[in-house]
Amino acid sequence: MEKFADRIVKSSKKRRSKIILALDLNPSTSNLLDKGLKLLSQVSQSVCAVKINRHMLLPLGLFGGVERLVDYAHRLGLPAIMDCKLNDIGSTNRVMAEWFFKAGFDALTVSPYVGWEEGLEPVFRFSKEQGKGLLVLTYMSHKGAEQTFERALLAGYGKPKPAYKVFARWALEWKADGAIVGATRPEKIVEVKRILKGEVSIYSPGVGVQGGSLEEAVKSGADYLIVGRSILRAENPGEAAESLRERAWKAAGRRRGAT
Numbered sequence: 541m542e543k544f545a546d547r548i549v550k551s552s553k554k555r556r557s558k559i560i561l562a563l564d565l566n567p568s569t570s571n572l573l574d575k576g577l578k579l580l581s582q583v584s585q586s587v588c589a590v591k592i593n594r595h596m597l598l599p600l601g602l603f604g605g606v607e608r609l610v611d612y613a614h615r616l617g618l619p620a621i622m623d624c625k626l627n628d629i630g631s632t633n634r635v636m637a638e639w640f641f642k643a644g645f646d647a648l649t650v651s652p653y654v655g656w657e658e659g660l661e662p663v664f665r666f667s668k669e670q671g672k673g674l675l676v677l678t679y680m681s682h683k684g685a686e687q688t689f690e691r692a693l694l695a696g697y698g699k700p701k702p703a704y705k706v707f708a709r710w711a712l713e714w715k716a717d718g719a720i721v722g723a724t725r726p727e728k729i730v731e732v733k734r735i736l737k738g739e740v741s742i743y744s745p746g747v748g749v750q751g752g753s754l755e756e757a758v759k760s761g762a763d764y765l766i767v768g769r770s771i772l773r774a775e776n777p778g779e780a781a782e783s784l785r786e787r788a789w790k791a792a793g794r795r796r797g798a799t
């Protein structure tokens with residue numbers, strides 16, 4: 541089976557889009573599933589993938605509604621990412637991964653804080669066997685992320701290094717499909733990009749409502765932008781997604797021109 545990283549590149553090229561929809565509808569919304577399906581159809585020409593979070597998983601359940609969203613995304617030609625940020629012991633992580641893959645997800649997010657052996661190693665092994673992708677949280681987008689992602693870690697690379705640099709190296713060594721770095725910190729995107737040597741893509745949440753600039757994030761090296769509320773809260777989500785698509789595609793063109 542084709543690798544997730546290759547599938548999302550294809551989807552991105554086909555639609556000329558670097559935008560991933562974060563389908564974070566308010567869980568108390570009535571007719572949540574129908575609204576989720578409608579949103580997918582409204583933005584499907586402007587995004588290259590969809591990311592689903594607990595916002596949908598908790599109220600709808602995995603096989604009660606989320607599986608239908610994933611199936612619909614696939615029918616629209618969009619890969620689906622489960623943002624579960626796996627962070628438990630390996631055997632528990634593996635069970636979660638198995639169930640998310642059963643529901644059709646193409647990729648999952650994982651937290652590197654649990655480490656490799658008996659942590660993420662079983663999930664990486666299993667995901668590779670299944671042709672699925674894993675995205676490693678490398679530097680989160682919120683303010684408090686500094687309290688942990690900047691902390692020095694002793695990780696067998698000589699002197700202690702800030703956690704995000706260690707996580708970027710792990711993303712590369714573990715052959716992850718992506719590293720997640722907040723668009724709110726474009727300078728960190730630049731640093732992580734250097735460590736990843738072009739072998740792992742950067743996924744950036746935090747554009748818009750969280751204060752990150754789309755143009756800055758792309759210029760700094762973000763390959764995909766994960767966007768929720770700027771699309772979901774717009775009067776016309778389809779138009780909002782299309783405008784972000786156009787801006788990001790242009791910014792990526794300028795970056796390619798500059799290198």
Ligand code: BMP
Pocket residue numbers: 562564593623679680681682720721722745746747748749750766767768769770
């Ligand atoms: P919004 O565009 O509404 O801020 O949504 C961003 C999405 O990305 C949310 O689903 C959030 O859980 C996720 N996210 C984030 O914002 N920052 C991170 O560092 C990692 C995330 O997964």
